[in-house]
Amino acid sequence: MTLPKIHIKINNHTSTSLQLTISNAPLPFLNALRRTILEEIPAVAISKIIFHKYVGIVPEEVLAHRLGLVPIFCDALLLVDSAVPTRNSCVRMRIRKRGADGGVWVRSDDIEVVHFDSGRRMCSWSRAVEEDDGLEEVDGDGIANALDHTYNANLPMIKPGVLITKLGPNQCLDAEMYATRGTAKEHAKYSSVNICYYRMHPILTLNRSFKNEDAHLLKKRFKDGVIGIRRKGKDEEAYVMDDKEVIDVEDIEGVSVRMDEHCVLFYVETEFIDPWEVVKRGLYVLVERSKALRRDVGTYLNGGQSTVSE
Structure with missing residues (x-):
């Protein structure tokens, strides 16, 4: 049995x-791709926090949780996968802040990157996976070559403006943080996307003619461009x-919509990384x-005895 070729536009x-518009793709495959993107694409997040000195009203456990949820803009490919923080498997950061009369807000802007030493100045996704698995580099073709991509080892960025806590007089915060690589299966903070979903492609049909004033009224019932x-x-x-962009037309006389079972619209939104990547x-x-x-x-x-060739 020959399956139809999948088309992506x-x-x-x-x-x-x-x-994306994806045609001829089985729904189980699309759902598997969606779940993989949501749960199994590595991202970077704060996983270890050391409080050198902290005096404040927010308990350390709560403050550590808030710090751990601060988004770190760093491509996970630039870090080696490791169970414990090492020189090239983590981003080391520090935050120092003192309170004052009237209160001082502590935000993510106060976090400073202290150390970032990536062993992967130029790396592809497939090669990164092979290095983490201890495999030798191979000359793959097809999708492995299609995924080859060059990255610049820029310093990681911390999302600005994230409120962390407030320090009053005689209060202070001095903490050291380590951001490592992980997946959303471990914790939602490691998610590499904001949203990822798909829906059937709607096919809108005008069952009668809409002219002049009716045409303009119909146009206003939909999003621009429909x-x-x-x-x-x-x-x-x-x-x-x-x-x-059609969602629902049940209450519009003379207009019908049906869903194309062989064509879906696939949506991905990210915070900083290219969604196509x-x-x-x-x-x-x-x-x-x-x-x-x-x-x-x-x-x-x-x-x-395995005899199946790839």
Whole structure:
């Protein structure tokens, strides 16, 4: 049985948002990709905090939790995967603040990056996974080559303006923090995306002609760009210009919508990393998982001796 080829079209792509039209993809595959992007693409977050000195009304446990949720803008590829913080597996940060009369707000702007030593000045996602798994570098083709990407080892950034606590007179905060690599399976703070979801592509149909005033009224019922108006003889007539943003038309007479089961709209929004890069990393994880499953099944069917080639 030959499955139809999956087609991916980029509808809208910015530095932090992405909208794709994916055709002929099975829904279980799309759901697996969505879950992989949400849960298994590594990100960087604060995982260890050392309080050198702290005097304040917020308990240390609560303050540590708030510090751990401060977004760290750093590509996880630049850090080595390690169970404990090491020189090239973490970003070391420090925060020092003293209170005063009237109170002093402590924000993420007060966090300073003290140490960042990445062992990966130029690295690809596939190579990073191979290094972490202790595998040798291979000359892959197909998706491995498609995912090859060069990164600049810029200093990590801390999202500004995040409120942490407030210090009064004779109060102070002196803490050391370590940000490491992890996945959202461990904690939601390691999520590399803000949202990731998909929905069926709507097909909007005008069952009758909408002309002149009716055409303009119909256009106002939808988002900009969904309904267009063109000149037809002496009249202005409405037509469907782009139906991707259609949600519900149940209360509009003469208009119907159905969902295309073979075409979906896939949405990804991130905080700082290119969302298209996140999608490619999710695809790579799925491919590697499929290869591992194929090897395991082949080993089982052959009595413990794998003969399945990749």
